[in-house]
Amino acid sequence: MRWYRPSRMDARAPSGTPSLEAQRGRVRTREERPAQVRQGLGRSPEGALSRPTPSLRLPRESESSRAPRRSRIWGAGLARTWEQALGTGGAMDGLGRRLRASLRLKRGQRGQSQNNPGEAVTEPERIQEHSPSSFAGGQHFFEYLLVVSLKKKRLGDDYEPTITYQFPKRENLLRGQQEEEDRLLSAIPLFCFPDGNEWAPLTEYPRETFSFVLTNVDGSRKIGYCRRLLPAGPGPRLPKVYCIISCIGCFGLFSKILDEVEKRHQISMAVIYPFMQGLREAAFPAPGKTVTLKSFIPDSGTEFISLTRPLDSHLEHVDFSVLLHCLHLEQIIQIFASAVLERKIIFLAEGLSTLSQCIHAAAALLYPFSWAHTYIPVVPESLLATVCCPTPFMVGVQMRFLQEVIDSPMEEVLLVNLCEGTFLLSVGDEKDILPPKLQDDILDSLGQGINELKTSEQINEHVSGPFVQFFVKTVGHYASYIKREASGQGHFQERSFCKAVTSKTKRRFVKKFVKTQLFSLFIQEAEKSRNPPAGYFQKKILEYEEQKKQKKSRERL
Template identity: 90%
Template sequence: MPFQVDRVPATPGPLASHGSLPGSPQDHLGEGVKEPERTQEHCLPNFAGGQHFFEYLLVVSLKKKHSGPDYEPTITYQFPKRENLLRGQQEEEERLLGAIPLFCFPDGNEWAPLTEYPRETFSFVLTNVDGSRKIGYCRRLLPAGRGPRLPEVYCIISCIGCFGLFSKILDEVEKRHQISVAVIYPFMQGLREAAFPAPGKTVTLKSFIPDSGTEFISLTRPLDSHLEHVDFSSLLHCLSFEQILQIFASAVLERRIIFLAEGLSTLSQCIHAAAALLYPFSWAHTYIPVVPESLLDTVCCPTPFMVGVQMRFREKVMESPMEEVLLVDLCEGTFLMSVGDEKHILPPKLQDDILDSLGHKIKELQTSEQINEHVSGPFVQFFVKTVGHYASYIKREANGQGHFQERAFYKALPSKANRRFVKKFVKTQLFSLFIQEAEKSKNPPAGYFQKKILEYEEQKKQKKSKEKTVK
């Protein structure tokens, strides 16, 4: 199946037409790697553990074009090699590999050799037409050597969303890269053979490094798996709580949102953080953390999107015909464009609750895990208060098939402001996809969101009990 960068029904994605992989990557780190079975997963799920860590490690380098001064990103190393694939599988892999270089160097083709280059860690997402997603975790740096040279990208392709953990893996790849490219191979082979750990568990790899001896590398997966694919620190550094709340409100109504920033790291971290605020719902429209120059026309699409654009392309974006867009300048912490009603989308009292929670003891937080939980919590609580009663309004037939009672659902809310919001929210694809899954399942999923719903219902019972006792 062809890979694309969006998931808009009946619309082929911009990568669907990409052909075969340019050139023939040289596998100079090892021969005869046996390929385990591939794992197909859907849309950054919460992995129980046991899957393979990654599908590919790739090195993408800039190669001079045959004509003109420009460079072309090209895969110069691929591990593991794909062998014994059926024709359809081979075509799918070639489309995937043909798309990746574009996202490793989204800045365009005008490069010059450099003596210094600050390393960047970023990511991108490729979405298959069946909705399954593959994530590219990238580390861009100058290769070892002296004198002017061009940057290259180490890219790990995986179905697993766990950005903090893969950043640590890229640290290990970079450390070995400074010694010799050949030292990377045994480390990645060991990682390839290890099973992805369950939440809260650790996998330990043994790796030999010349002049250093044998090292043991421990990779621990966060216990709270619904936040393992995000880091809110960049978003908090760039924007105020009020601005983050307005971005959330725009995303909830599935509007068009564009982030502008200089660095690839900032762009990808902030857009992943913005999408993560929607938990337990999933953004199902065009989603490109860093838009390559050749795909900038995406910002003219009439459908919802959430994209990141490098600041160097700001003028092109500003000149594009766009309607109902929230254009966020992450460098200056300002909105360059907005619809104008962003402050009035969410119920006022619930907005105040979110802002109060975000500001409470924020300066006392130290670890990224604490920051993630602190930022995510108020937004999860917002959905608990507005739609947490959804399971009570799914009526089931004898065969177990559920039917959502939409009108009774939003009329059950005592607050008029909450009802007005929910009447709009139930019409979004965010909610529709969520409720379709709930209709199929006989029991509510025993996840983090359900846990918070049960805690909230228990608090309400205790409050009513106290009020009766007082009377």
């Protein structure tokens, strides 16, 4: 069975998701697609907010005795690229040093001693940053609201992105906190305008909503939610970006918050302050709960804004509809298979929204495991050298840089063209990675009733379910093979775990999967916990075990 791939998504407001049926239609030709807003930069009118996947805590390399060691021969050159891209003066000197250190070739074998606890960065966007302690618990909705604008450089006609508005302004920070804040704020503009500095004033520009992720050495992540648009006014103008920095991955909320910020900015920047201040003072709602904000807008009066957090937290981080829209089901399964074995995956698209949504959706298919390698939803032009990295990565690149990517020295890469729904490069064995029976099960489950799905929640649950079930059937018995000491510390019995898998094809896959960092990090967390976490994955494991018991009972009768 093949999934019919309809035309690319039309423009839509980020607050809602149309049904797949409403999104259908014939595939548009290249001539029928939205005109480019300027030469060399393809744009399509997109507005849906991209959604990062939740992740496990990524331990320091010295902590990860099970995680495979990765070569970083490419590190020095890429670190220099980062320094050139981000600047080498002032606060960015420290960032350059950290990136260079993080990408340095580390010698030794798996399970090296814990003598270097500071060298823990495993991905180029993993910037060392520590927010003030008041934000450590993630109790606030956000850390910053920023406006990033394009300013002409002193020399030449190029523009550079610059933060022109920041809320809140931090004062009385300790020296270390101030340095970390400076590094964070210096890096953000590059990701708000990842498509280079060759801009010109425009009279028309379709708004785009996308996101980026900055990852700390301890695995904690800050997410940048961006809305890029052309400000109101007469004559040609330059785009600007509203960027909300938060530790929270709850994307329906931030989509609505960006709508409110954009609406207020059209009146005055002064109107934004009371709204954002009220948001900072509000408690972040529990799953399924709603927080209501009272806000006054001149000439409109008082408004009440309700922000509801989804009940199922493992699906609040993603929207699968765009990925379904761009690719066949078989292709999505092959991308999943490549990610499971931690291969290099590059997504190509014209628009930032499509790019970041699809890469976040692909990473979310790995639940309950988390991608722990290089992960850049939209690679800035100055960091295209990332695609030469010999270690695993999952990155998004704008279609305008296709030739640079093709010309780069790459090995064993899956290059996905989201505009045409094709693989430009592949290893060739993607169809053979997963056990055939389980692969067919995923395909059948995805295809059943998919045309009747209408809401984003229905789509997310329908798409996520078969992939979660795949992990339940292959590694769902992991907890039975963690032997614990009297202290409670667990030790995973890998050999016995693999032997317990009766199917030969399934066991062949499991033996490969247990060697990945995906599984290693997951099992490390399980070893520390006396009981399996009471989450969605554990719920599905218990349901599956109960189904097997009932099946055995029926067979005895």
